[in-house]
Amino acid sequence: MMRLVLQRLALLVPTLLGLSVLLFLWVRALPGGPATALLGERATPEAVERINELYGFDRPVLEQYVTWLGQLLSGNFGVSTRTRVPVLEEFLTRFPATVELTALALVIAVGLGIPLGYLAARYQGRWLDQTTVAASLLGVTVPVFFLAFLLKFVFAVQLGWFPSAGRQDPAMIATHPTNFYVLDGLLTREWDASWDALAHLVLPALALGSIPLAIITRITRASVIEVQNADYVRTARAKGLRPPRLRRRVVLRNAMLPVSTTIGLQVGLLLSGAVLTETVFAFNGIGSFLANAVFELDYAVLQGFILFVAVVYALANLAVDVSYGLIDPRMRVR
Amino acid sequence: MNAVAPDQPVEGTTTDHPALDAGRPEGGARPPAQPLLSIRDLEVTFRTQHGSTAAVRGASFDVMPGETVAIVGESGSGKSTTAMAVIGLLAQNGKVTGGTIRFDGTDVAALGGAGVARMRGSQIGMVPQDPMSNLNPVMRVGAQIVEALEDNGVARGGAARRRAVALLEEAGLPDAEHRAAQYPHEFSGGMRQRALIAMGLSCRPKLLIADEPTSALDVTVQRTILDRLEALTAELGTAVLLITHDLGLAAERAQRIVVMYRGEVVEQGPATQILTQPQHEYTRRLLAAAPSLASRRIQLAKHSGAGAALVQEDLLALSSDESDVTTDAIIEVKDVSKVFRLRGKGLLSRGTDFTAVDGVSFTIPRGKTVAIVGESGSGKSTVARMMLDLTAPTSGSILFNGVAVGGADRAAEVRFRRQVQPIFQDPYASLDPLYTIYRTIEEPLRAHGYGTASERRARVLELMSDVALTPDLLRRYPAELSGGQRQRVAIARALALNPDLVVCDEAVSALDVIVQSQILHLLADLQHRLGLSYLFISHDLAVVRQIADHVCVMERGRIVEQGSADDVFDHPQQEYTRMLLDAIPGRDLELSLRAG
Numbered sequence: 001m002m003r004l005v006l007q008r009l010a011l012l013v014p015t016l017l018g019l020s021v022l023l024f025l026w027v028r029a030l031p032g033g034p035a036t037a038l039l040g041e042r043a044t045p046e047a048v049e050r051i052n053e054l055y056g057f058d059r060p061v062l063e064q065y066v067t068w069l070g071q072l073l074s075g076n077f078g079v080s081t082r083t084r085v086p087v088l089e090e091f092l093t094r095f096p097a098t099v100e101l102t103a104l105a106l107v108i109a110v111g112l113g114i115p116l117g118y119l120a121a122r123y124q125g126r127w128l129d130q131t132t133v134a135a136s137l138l139g140v141t142v143p144v145f146f147l148a149f150l151l152k153f154v155f156a157v158q159l160g161w162f163p164s165a166g167r168q169d170p171a172m173i174a175t176h177p178t179n180f181y182v183l184d185g186l187l188t189r190e191w192d193a194s195w196d197a198l199a200h201l202v203l204p205a206l207a208l209g210s211i212p213l214a215i216i217t218r219i220t221r222a223s224v225i226e227v228q229n230a231d232y233v234r235t236a237r238a239k240g241l242r243p244p245r246l247r248r249r250v251v252l253r254n255a256m257l258p259v260s261t262t263i264g265l266q267v268g269l270l271l272s273g274a275v276l277t278e279t280v281f282a283f284n285g286i287g288s289f290l291a292n293a294v295f296e297l298d299y300a301v302l303q304g305f306i307l308f309v310a311v312v313y314a315l316a317n318l319a320v321d322v323s324y325g326l327i328d329p330r331m332r333v334r
Numbered sequence: 335m336n337a338v339a340p341d342q343p344v345e346g347t348t349t350d351h352p353a354l355d356a357g358r359p360e361g362g363a364r365p366p367a368q369p370l371l372s373i374r375d376l377e378v379t380f381r382t383q384h385g386s387t388a389a390v391r392g393a394s395f396d397v398m399p400g401e402t403v404a405i406v407g408e409s410g411s412g413k414s415t416t417a418m419a420v421i422g423l424l425a426q427n428g429k430v431t432g433g434t435i436r437f438d439g440t441d442v443a444a445l446g447g448a449g450v451a452r453m454r455g456s457q458i459g460m461v462p463q464d465p466m467s468n469l470n471p472v473m474r475v476g477a478q479i480v481e482a483l484e485d486n487g488v489a490r491g492g493a494a495r496r497r498a499v500a501l502l503e504e505a506g507l508p509d510a511e512h513r514a515a516q517y518p519h520e521f522s523g524g525m526r527q528r529a530l531i532a533m534g535l536s537c538r539p540k541l542l543i544a545d546e547p548t549s550a551l552d553v554t555v556q557r558t559i560l561d562r563l564e565a566l567t568a569e570l571g572t573a574v575l576l577i578t579h580d581l582g583l584a585a586e587r588a589q590r591i592v593v594m595y596r597g598e599v600v601e602q603g604p605a606t607q608i609l610t611q612p613q614h615e616y617t618r619r620l621l622a623a624a625p626s627l628a629s630r631r632i633q634l635a636k637h638s639g640a641g642a643a644l645v646q647e648d649l650l651a652l653s654s655d656e657s658d659v660t661t662d663a664i665i666e667v668k669d670v671s672k673v674f675r676l677r678g679k680g681l682l683s684r685g686t687d688f689t690a691v692d693g694v695s696f697t698i699p700r701g702k703t704v705a706i707v708g709e710s711g712s713g714k715s716t717v718a719r720m721m722l723d724l725t726a727p728t729s730g731s732i733l734f735n736g737v738a739v740g741g742a743d744r745a746a747e748v749r750f751r752r753q754v755q756p757i758f759q760d761p762y763a764s765l766d767p768l769y770t771i772y773r774t775i776e777e778p779l780r781a782h783g784y785g786t787a788s789e790r791r792a793r794v795l796e797l798m799s800d801v802a803l804t805p806d807l808l809r810r811y812p813a814e815l816s817g818g819q820r821q822r823v824a825i826a827r828a829l830a831l832n833p834d835l836v837v838c839d840e841a842v843s844a845l846d847v848i849v850q851s852q853i854l855h856l857l858a859d860l861q862h863r864l865g866l867s868y869l870f871i872s873h874d875l876a877v878v879r880q881i882a883d884h885v886c887v888m889e890r891g892r893i894v895e896q897g898s899a900d901d902v903f904d905h906p907q908q909e910y911t912r913m914l915l916d917a918i919p920g921r922d923l924e925l926s927l928r929a930g
Contacts, residue, residue, distance in 0.1 A: 231467040234423055238462070238543075239482040239533050240455020249481070253472050328472055329517040 004325070008318050012311070019310055020072075020303070024065050027302050030294075033057065034081045037297040055081060057299075068303070078300030082293065087304040090289065095308065096179040097167055098285035101278070102270040104201050105209035110263060113213045117220025117259075118252065124225060132217060139214025144273050148207035148280040155203055162203050165282035169196050204281045208273050212266040219262045223255040230254070257328055264320030268313050369396035370438060370541055370573050371420065377432035378412070378419050378597075389415045389428065391597040397541065402567070402574040404584035404605075406620070407594035408846035409817075413577045416594070417543045420575075421458050422450035438540065456486045459534035459572075461563070463546040465526035469518035475529050476502070476514025479536050486537045498536075505532035506562045524555040531563055535572065542567060545577045552709040552873060553917035560587060579846060581624040582876075583919035585609050593617050623851035663733075664835055664867045665698040665721070670730035672716050690716045692891035693730070696884075698835065703861065703868040705878040705899075707914065708888035717888075718839045718871045722756050723747070734835075752782055755828035757821070759840035764824055765812040771823055772808040778830045797826040801856060818849035825856065829864070839871045854881055876918050879903055887911045 035051035036043060052058040056067065071078065077087035120132040156164035167181055168174065174193035176184045182201070185194020227233060228251060236250045278287035286305055293301040325331045378390040390412040397403045405413040418424050420435055420442065435442040437457065442450060454460075462468040470478055479498035483489045489497045495514075502510035505528040518526060527548065534542055547563065548556040564587060567574050578584050584591050585605045592602040593614065601614040612618045672691040691713040698704045708714045719725040720732060723739050732739040734750060741747070755778075758764040765774055775797055779790045798805055801822040812820055821841065828836055838857070842850045858881060860866060872878050878885060879899060886896040887910065895908045906912045 231462060231464060232470045235460065235462050235468040235530070235533075236470065236478075237423060237451070238421060238454055238460035240451070240486045240537065241481060242485045243451075245481060245485060249473065250470055254470065257472075330471060330519045 005318065005322065008321070012314050015314065016307065016310065020069065020307060021065070023303050023306055024068065025061075027297075027299050028061065030297055032297055034297045034299055037295075038081055051081075055299075072307075077304040080293075080298050080301045082296045082298045082301070087300050090301065091286065091305060091308055093179055094284060094286045094289050097181070097283060098271070098274050098278070098287060100180055100182060100197075100201060101204055101208060101283065101285060102267070102274060104205035105270055106212065106263075106266065108205055108209040109212035109216050109266065113216030114220050114256075114259065117217040118224050118255070120217070120221045121224035121228065121255075129221075132221070136214040136217045139210050140218075142210065144207060144211065145276045145280055147210055148204070148277050151203045151207050152280060163196075163200050164203075167197060167200050167284055168193065169200075172196055200283075204277045204283055207280070208270060208277045211273065212263075212269060215266065216259060216262060220255065220259050223258045224251060227251050227255045253327065257324070260320055260324050260327060264317045267316040267320075271309055271313065368439065369436075370399045370401075371397040371575070372436040373416070373420070373433070374436075375433035376416060376419060376430065376435065378415050378424065379429055379431045380425070381427045381429075388431075389597055390419065392433070393594070393597075393599045394433075395592045395599060395602055397573050397575055399540065400571045400573055401590065402564075402576060402588045403590045403592060404576040404578055404588035405592045405594055406578055406581050406584045408579055408620075408848060410596070411594040412597040413594050414545055417545060417575055417577055421454050421460065421543065422447065423454075455482055455539070456488075456537045457539050458541045458543060459537065459539035461527075461530050461534040461542065461544045461547045464550050465523050465530055466550065468530055469521075469526055471518055474515055474517055475521065479514075479529075479533050482533055482536050488537050498532075501532040501536050502529060504566065505529070505535070506558070507532070523551050524559060527551060527555075527559055528562070531559070531566070535566060535570065538570060539572065541573045541575060543575045543577070546579070547576075549579070553875070553919075554709065554913055556919070557917040580919055581609075581620055581847070586919055593620065619848055623848040662700055663697045664700045664735060665869075666733040666736075667694060667696050667717075667721075668731050668733070670694045670717075670720060670727045670732060672713070672720065672725065673728045689891050691720070691727070694886075694888075694891075694893050695730075696886050696893065696896060698867050698869055699884075700834075700867055701861070701865050702883045703870055703881055704884045704886065705870040705872060705882035706886045706888055706893075707872055707875055707878050709873060709914075711890075712888040713891040714871050714873075714888050715839060718756075718837050718869065721835075721837050721869055722754060723750060748782070752831045753834045755831070755833040755836050757824050757828050757836060757838045757841040759843050762812075762817070762820065762844075765820055767812055769811075770808065771803075771810050771812070771815070774812070774823060775826050775830055778827060782831055784831070793830065794826075797830055800829065800860065801826045816849075817845055818852060821845060821849075821853055822856070825853075825860070829860065829866075832864075833866070835867045835869065837869045837871070840873070841870070842877060843872065843874060850877065857881065875903075875914055887914065 033048075033052070034055065034057065035048040038051060039047055049058070056064060059067075068078065075088070077091075079086050080090055083090065116132050120129040123129050152164055155161050163169065172193055174181075174185065174190050175188050177187060178184055181197035182194050185191060185197060232254075233246070233250055236246055241250070274285060275287035275291050277283070278285045279291060282288070286309070290302070290305050292298075293305070321331075373396070374394045376390050376393040377388060379386045379388050393412070393416055395403065405416065407413045415424065415428065418428075419430050420437070422442075424430070430443070437453065442453075445453065469475065476495065476498045479501055480494045483494040483497055488494070499510045499514050502514055507513055507525060507528045513521070513525070518529075521529065531547070534544075544563065548559050551559065560583075563574075566572075574588075576584065576588055581591075585608070588605055590603065591605050591608045593600050593608065593616065595614075595616040601608065601612065601617045608617060609621065612621055670691060671689065671693055674688045674690055675686075694713075694717060696704060706714045706717060716725065720727050721739075726740050734754065737746065739750060769777070772794060775794045776790050779785070779793060784790060784793065794808070795805060798808070803819065803822050803826070807815065807819070812823070815823065824841075841857075842853050845853060854877065857868065861868060868881070870878065870881055882899045884896070885899050885902040886893045887902065887908065888894070889910050895902060895906065895911050902911060903915065906915060
């Protein structure tokens with residue numbers, strides 16, 4: 001198992017290197033340039049040149065890449081041309097917000113999806129199953145931003161149950177040692193800050209988690225139905241297993257194999273979905289920041305953030321593969 | 335006929351398979367006890383999209399305590415359905431719609447779902463058919479027995495774990511202590527079946543349902559496992575309901591046989607009586623088709639000479655008795671080997687070589703049938719693939735009509751592909767499900783540019799009649815055909831281009847015995863009429879005996895013995911060949927019947 005992890009981590013190096021090349025070229029292929037974006041349409045050529053010189057955009061592309069790579073290796077991710085704050089610092093303030101959001105979305109998707117899918121399969125063809133299947137179909141087809149607006153309108157604007165935007169009530173005075181607001185509240189024993197941050201997370205997380213929830217429900221349902229009809233389940237019943245043990249250790253455990261793969265794939269979907277959700281809820285995570293960086297052609301931010309996200313995505317998938325090995329002995333490397 | 339000793343106890347089942355006339359307890363041995371399992375007028379119905387179908391209709395039979403009763407029938411006869419109805423494990427759309435099942439004096443229907451569930455494992459155990467799919471893949475084998483012991487209240491915790499190891503040992507699993515901690519994928523098929531037997535008997539049930547317990551295993555493994563099962567159940571006094579398609583196996587292992595056909599019990603009685611005096615037409619057909627017994631029939635006819643009439647009407651015998659065939663070789667295999675490179679385990683470790691086929695030489699005379707027999711892993715299918723030029727030999731040569739196979743000449747390759755045709759095992763997987771039967775048979779004609787559309791049509795119709803299929807099937811799809819019909823289609827397709835050699839890789843292994851016998855007769859008839867040569871690959875010696883002129887026995891990549899079918903079967907020179915022959919179910923019966 002340890003060797004699998006090390007092998008996969010080693011494989012991450014060439015993957016990231018390749019990605020960095022692609023990213024670097026892609027960012028420079030975008031129309032316009034950071035200087036124009038910064039200075040506006042009517043900037044003088046001299047001003048543009050000065051900016052380009054300042055950030056090194058006038059050098060040959062290969063030289064720029066080597067310089068950037070060298071800086072990366074020494075932990076310097078460059079400075080945002082838009083906010084003039086180092087990219088790493090921007091990332092460390094915003095990424096915790098996105099992590100909190102995606103984590104809660106994932107908890108909702110997994111925590112509701114697996115039981116719902118399991119129950120739907122167990123009562124296949126009855127009302128619970130039919131409702132679940134119909135609702136999950138709706139969940140997959142409704143666009144995230146539409147659902148986000150809908151949730152915001154109903155539960156924040158009309159009913160006022162949840163706050164409509166941001167990560168925390170601006171009036172709240174709280175300290176943020178880690179930038180994970182919910183965690184910060186717990187660490188500093190400012191319970192109300194923690195609670196408030198959680199309340200701000202609910203609606204965006206629901207919107208973001210809707211598609212993964214629907215997918216996980218459907219995969220779980222299909223998987224449980226298949227496993228229920230497997231020969232080894234019949235044999236387990238024939239040897240006299242009691243229903244609780246049969247469900248937990250035979251049916252559910254085997255049914256989890258395809259589900260765990262799906263969960264890993266959802267992490268990528270959540271990170272990309274976060275861009276839309278964060279924009280709707282004015283949630284200050286990497287999603288909304290990245291969206292702005294695209295408009296402003298903020299090279300350093302685009303390159304740095306996307307690389308970070310790639311690393312997170314790869315690690316999440318590695319975690320899933322490891323969990324797969326835990327569930328299925330056939331997957332373990334001997 | 336057979337003398338029955340009425341004072342023989344029912345538990346007289348022993349491990350050394352006495353021939354039947356050595357005095358098995360038969361119908362005459364009526365134990366005073368009431369039946370352990372009593373089924374009366376059982377009816378099971380399945381709901382399908384096309385309405386409901388009765389899978390079991392009015393089945394009635396008894397199983398006495400400690401007795402072994404076999405239900406014999408082909409697939410779809412309702413034999414498994416009957417057994418599953420007893421333990422309430424019918425598929426979701428199946429339901430008992432009539433009759434009674436009494437177990438140990440209690441009406442099973444009156445117990446309700448939960449009551450039947452409590453009976454499973456503790457009162458009635460089951461050994462299922464396919465060892466590959468019947469163990470929980472994500473759980474250690476030992477733990478799977480422990481959970482049965484715990485849920486049936488036999489033992490808990492450490493005691494249960496020790497008991498599980500003892501049970502595995504008892505089922506004949508070597509190194510049980512260590513094996514109990516392994517997962518099913520680390521077990522071979524035979525080991526898994528032993529684990530399933532340990533599981534089925536773990537709570538010492540009064541009745542064990544053994545549903546084709548060994549049909550997925552090699553014959554030699556099959557025999558040792560059945561021996562162990564028989565010894566164990568005899569020792570424990572467990573009654574066995576053995577479900578099998580193999581009449582020979584049933585006769586060898588059971589005291590009484592129940593024959594089922596299309597959901598009905600058509601005949602039942604003591605094993606020898608069913609074998610020697612079959613009353614029902616279907617039993618007679620089953621008996622005639624059973625490979626082990628059919629070969630006996632042909633052998634008897636050949637040896638006694640009195641059965642000349644039988645030889646006359648038997649196409650199989652006809653083909654093997656033929657003497658006016660030219661004896662030049664259609665294919666010559668000279669010292670052929672195939673080595674596969676296995677991947678190493680570490681990143682840097684080198685791979686190891688695995689020799690699948692090792693210095694194999696044989697010749698197929700024109701118009702004759704050469705069979706290669708062996709167990710799984712013996713390399714026989716690799717030989718078949720090399721004969722079809724699907725895999726190149728590592729060394730040695732294969733000459734087809736004197737020309738080396740696998741040359742670079744494209745035209746020669748096309749010619750070779752036309753003259754050598756395969757028929758594979760699985761009639762379900764080897765036909766394209768989206769092609770009509772017409773298109774399936776026409777495809778090779780079209781691919782090799784045969785004639786005009788109307789000429790191809792005429793040829794397809796001719797082929798259909800050759801393999802005894804009616805033209806109304808032409809517009810059907812494979813899914814609408816039975817297994818036997820599909821294999822006929824596969825044969826028609828193989829014959830479309832007038833091949834010289836047909837490679838049959840386990841071509842009849844997936845078929846029920848009666849269908850199997852029909853296809854074997856068809857192959858023999860076609861050989862006789864068209865002068866075909868066959869390379870017949872099979873694990874089933876009884877089938878090989880019926881069709882082959884020349885037999886090669888393979889073990890671990892080598893041909894350990896080859897010779898004429900009569901020589902190999904009647905005077906085997908090698909220990910391994912003898913072992914294979916001994917393992918054919920029903921062989922003892924064959925000998926005893928011949929003697930009698």
